[in-house]
Amino acid sequence: MKVGFIGLGVMGRPMAGHLQRAGHELFVWARRPESTAGLAATVCATPAELGRRCAVVFTVITSSADVEGVALGPDGLIEGMAPESVLVDCSTIAPETARHIAARLAEKGIALLDAPVSGGAQGAIDATLAIMAGGDAAVLERVRPLLACLGQRIVYVGPNGAGQVAKACNQMIMVAAIQAVAEAMRLAGAAGVDCGRVKQALAGGSAASRVLDVMGERMVRRDFAAGIEARLHHKDFGLVQEAARRSGVAVPLTAVVAQQLNTLMAQGWGRDDTASLLRVLEAA
């Protein structure tokens, strides 16, 4: 199948590679042409051109505004994609933006699947991403073979926007857990107890979690080089809080964690790993 891919960053590049290895013909567009270097793919001049040539297009882009620009802006996908074609947006954006893009594309008969992913760069490389899909269930079935190249757990959550809501929930739980681990490590360290031993002891009990495993280990080793850049979690927390606000829901813990992320940004650690929440506590 002719598959388009836009957004060849830390996540997108390995994802595009998996699709190609599965035998699909790959078309790419990038704002910075150097991003496409070393890819055995057809480089298109605009998103519109890429849209004209592909039955399914993937996007993995950082901000809501950029996704909207690529999809609906001048020379955007909407100008090229044919009726019945599918845009699979794997970016993490506001549920509202996803719904808005879906409605505009639908006017031209183009389907949107909001399909944000969880699992980080390693999950993208290993093709073990969790994929949470919002949109038409039949559309998901049509592109499921493609998604199966990228991840193992593919869940249909609900109509457009529902995938993004699920991703927001994912981020709330995960980053709050990172904060909890950071606070535990901070307490252990300040009390003169070996953090590595504490982590080892907890791993067998009720506090065991993947975040404790992965992020706790980074904190113990004081390895703050990015797995996922903390600035992306900071961005996501902006989306989560806005979604909570629109729904009139109190999210007190999320709000406090968001302040810790704001502090992290102020300290200049946005391009480091979110394990840096430990350093935020140490700075106080």
Place this chain on the structure above:
Amino acid sequence: MKVAFLGLGIMGRPMALNLIKGGHAVTVWARRPASMQPLLDAGATAAAGPAEAARGQDLVISMVADAPDVAQVMRGVAAGAAPGLVAVDMSTIAPAAARRIGEELAAAGVDFLDAPVSGGEVGAIAGTLSIMVGGSEAAFARALPAFSCIGKNVVHVGASGAGQVTKAANQIVTGMGVLAVAEAYAFAAKNGVDRSKVREALLGGFAYSKILENHGQRMLDRNFKPGFKSWMHEKDLNIVMQTAHELGLCLPGSAATAQMFNAMVGSGLGEEDSIAVLKLLERLSGQE
């Protein structure tokens, strides 16, 4: 002075009336024509839109709901303005949005002031609002005769956006202040202590504040009529939290307070005064 006033809601209407009482020649425009009638009865002239309202004026003032409304109204003003006009927005919007609007107007030769107010409907009627102003010294001087009809405590805080920064700071203090008084009351009541006695005792000490005195009394009276609606306070705290997010600023107290206001709006208390946060606290602690 010839002044156009755009936006005649709960705040705008009495403010425009005070300008007329102050002897200024006032032209008005509002989205809903019916809102203009009381002003026309008081001697104002009606305009068909912001552009027409701005034509031939010394000063244009807007008082509308949110940043997109301000931007739209001011685009009209720019279209109708002669160079040298001073445009003042007295709505509460994000500092970044105010700066952007200021830049757009500057390109059209219009001087812009952000001049949000504090003091509520009561202050608007009495002409005793606090006005916090951002923008150039020259524009401030030209707008001052109008400001002095509307408010008492008029402070030129700094450059463009500084007025909105000050208003956001005001909403941090008042938002947390109202929540602090409500929490103190909930604490006293759960301990079986008379809240009115607590208030009386605290008024003499370092916990004294206007909020404890006024809002605290209204909480005792269980008078939740606005005043200042909690959905508006929620909106303002959202400006605070978004700005903190953009700047990388740690505001844990404001963050917690904003969540309480989210819950108020979500649970149907949005149209009540912000002191209804007491009701939310009582509900959470089983004190209803």
